[in-house]
Amino acid sequence: MNGSPRIGLLRSLALVLAKDILIEWRTRARLNALVIFAFGTLLIFSFALGPDTQLLQRNAGGYLWLALLFASLMALGESFRIERENSALDGLRLLPVDPRALFLGKALGNAAVLVGLAFVLVPVMIGLFGVSISLSFGLLAVTLVLGCLAISAPGTLYSAVASNARARDVLLPLLLFPLIIPALLAAVKATTVVLQGDPMSQLRSWFGLLAGFNLVYWGLGFALFPLVIEE
């Protein structure tokens, strides 16, 4: 019989994720550019605010997340540029690959890039702003993972929306920023608590909020992505 049986969602997801990671690995120059851009952003905050160490330490979490947010625009745009080239995304659609697997694979790939970048930026932030981790590195890692997941899910969905527009580079931040501001605030607050201590036991609430935003963002992306990529 002609035709092809469709493989399961998890297997498709794993293949799409592996493909994205392989492409990132083969084009490491893009990853290097991302790291340099984020590092430069942290450096600019440090120079712009001058030698006020207390101010820098107080707001270090905010600067870290702004650097990650700006860098995420580059990473997200790039992840759909490779799909636009040669209409590769159309090719996957027509195979057919489950569009929800495409969303999960691409969003997890983007999250992996952002989490990796966050772990590179933490020692830079500590060095530049003179901060130390009051709670534990494990709690900082959980904050970074939850925050990056909250950027990557809506970022992937909106990158797909923007990828067909002429002004895609302008459209992506216009769509993304308003949506992720609440999650970003929670990530900044959680990071600040991890860095400066948690006398009021707020961290659990911020984690809960971040987890809630993630549930909403990933759920919406999972449901809406098939509609976005079909004409």
Added chain:
Amino acid sequence: MENHPAVELRDVSKRFGAQWALARISYSLPRGQSLLLTGPNGSGKTTLLRLIATASSPTLGELRVLGLNVRDQREEIRQQVALLSHASFIYEDLSALQNLSLMSRLLGIKDSKQRAASLLSEVGLAPHSPKPIRQFSAGMRKRLAIARLLLKAPAVALLDEPFAALDPSGMGQMERIIRQLITQGTTVILATHQVEHGKTLCNLRLHLDSGRVAAP
């Protein structure tokens, strides 16, 4: 389902903005036939092939492929239809072998790497299989695209300008592959400007002009 035509169009129209690319096309293509689709640039050939492949949807009318409706049975159609398009649908940063292996794994083909390697041999790309696609010429990309199509073993093969960018040896190879598809019973729709060449391959012809069926 076996009795349904391969492709059935009833008053199918497609609009892009204010422009009608196809206007009220009606046609029925029986299974196992080979159709030559001709017409000048902008006549709607590519649009029609993309509609049949479910890459886009008709604005008006009813389109069925193997008896399945393109509006609500896309996935079933996609499992049985393959499109060779102007775009190659391949990843520039992966090698030819990695591209085909990925596709065959996504299609659930067992021994995906061996299958990919054997198809690369069949289209004459075996020596280039580890090279990234960025280093490929237009003709090599076309060969890879046909290997990608063959991977799927489709019931309906849609070929949009399959001879474009190919050298004489590549054209011969493409012709052999198309004949093989037809012999195997695959329904083939071939859109090309090389009408005389196409006539030697196909037993039916449909001519489009300004989005309408016209006399050739």
